[in-house]
Amino acid sequence: MKKNVLIIGAGGVSQVVAHKCAQHNDVLGNIHIASRTVEKCQQIVDSVREKGSLKVAGELQAHALDALDIEATKALIDKTQSQLVINVGSAFINMSVLQACIETGAAYLDTAIHEDPAKICETPPWYANYEWKRKQLCADNGITAILGAGFDPGVVNAYAAAAFNEYFDSVDSIDIIDINAGSHGRYFATNFDPEINFREFTGRVWSWQNSEWVQNQMFEVKRTDDLPVVGSQTSYMTGHDEVHSLSQNLGVPNVRFWMGFGEHYINVFTVLKNLGLLSEQPVKTAEGLDVVPLKVVKAVLPDPSSLAPDYTGKTCIGDVVKGKKDGKDKEVFIYNVADHADAYAEVGSQGISYTAGVPPVAAAILIATGEWDVKKMANVEELPHRPFINLLNEMGLPTRIKDEQGDRPLSF
Secondary structure, eight states: OOOOEEOOOOOOOHHHHHHHHEEEEEEEEOOOEESOOHHHEEEEEEEHHHOOSSSSSOOEEEOOTTTTHHHHHHHHHHTTSSOOOEEEEGGGGHHHHHHHHHHHTEEEEEEEEOOOOTTSSSSSSSHHTGGGHHHHHHHTTTOOEEEOOBBTTBBHHHHHHHIIIIIOSSSEEEEEEEEEOOOOOSSSOOSOOHHHHHHHHHHHEEETTTEEEEEEEEEESSEEEEEETTTTEEEEOOOHHHHHHHHTOOOOEEEEEEEEHHHHHHHHHHHHHHTTTOOOOOOTTTTOOEEOHHHHHHHOOOOGGGGGOOOSEEEEEEEEEEEETTEEEEEEEEEEEEEHHHHHHHHHHHSHHHHHHHHHHHHHHHHTTTTTSSSEEGGGSSSHHHHHHHHHHTTEEEEEEEETTEEOOOOO
């Protein structure tokens, strides 16, 4: 049965989601895109039509929406007869959109954890601070709500589940490594919303070690790995969404997230932070204006979606999992490599947006076909990983595994 889709958000990830939904609209039905700026939604609609992405004839429309307004979101869900809502807007709107889905009966998907604009790097576990408080409500109302269904979180959660269930008798550690070895040619830019990007790194860095939460400062702990395709890369331990759910759902004693940063990024970030320009708290100018420094920085930086035409190089994102199998130590690396230029050629977006935007559409398809229509709230690692990984292989994000048997494609 087709399930009409409402996509909330109009950034680079939304563009990928729209194109991929269009490529599978024989399953997903009519497609609607909504954000505060309807012109941005219309640009995505135009891009989908220009690329000829629609698989079959169907509706593709843009709408204006303040997604913090629950009643307005409910009204748009009803108006568009959407049975699936893919939330790829700001992380500040998650709880509002989730509540609208609960009250209308629509399935809910997002790609990042909810954030309170007034709080930075909250005390773990983040999901238990917000989304998980609605678990019972979703179950009572038969609402399918899939949390963190992007790449990280999302695909890396499925990789963790695959390793946990398929390759080990016991798992000691999961280290998620996210490397962007590409270049956008700008002096300084972020690959997704600068406000959300910087908020991840300005406070404490939380990891799960020896079955307890440990905090560090950003750029305090690093590692270097020789990775497929992208070679030797240095990454830094960072707090991230999937650490919070994997640590609770899989019972693994060590779960950490590592992200690659170049020296130039670290230097610029450090200067901005030390000057107070990454603060989320308002300050008053000499003219008496109240401004939020972080929002000013966001306003002067390039829009992440504008980076796509000039982006070159590749990403490598995956899970290093260690444990035991048949009494022996074992290690696997389950990963994906994506190409920025290939992503732009297909959907007009850069590779970071592509890796984040394809997975929620795969998840939406699995809800539509019933395999993930679980009628409750779940994180990706709690769902069947095989159909998800297999579908991603078909949709442009092929998975590989590297272990004692070599480096090879992974499918089930």
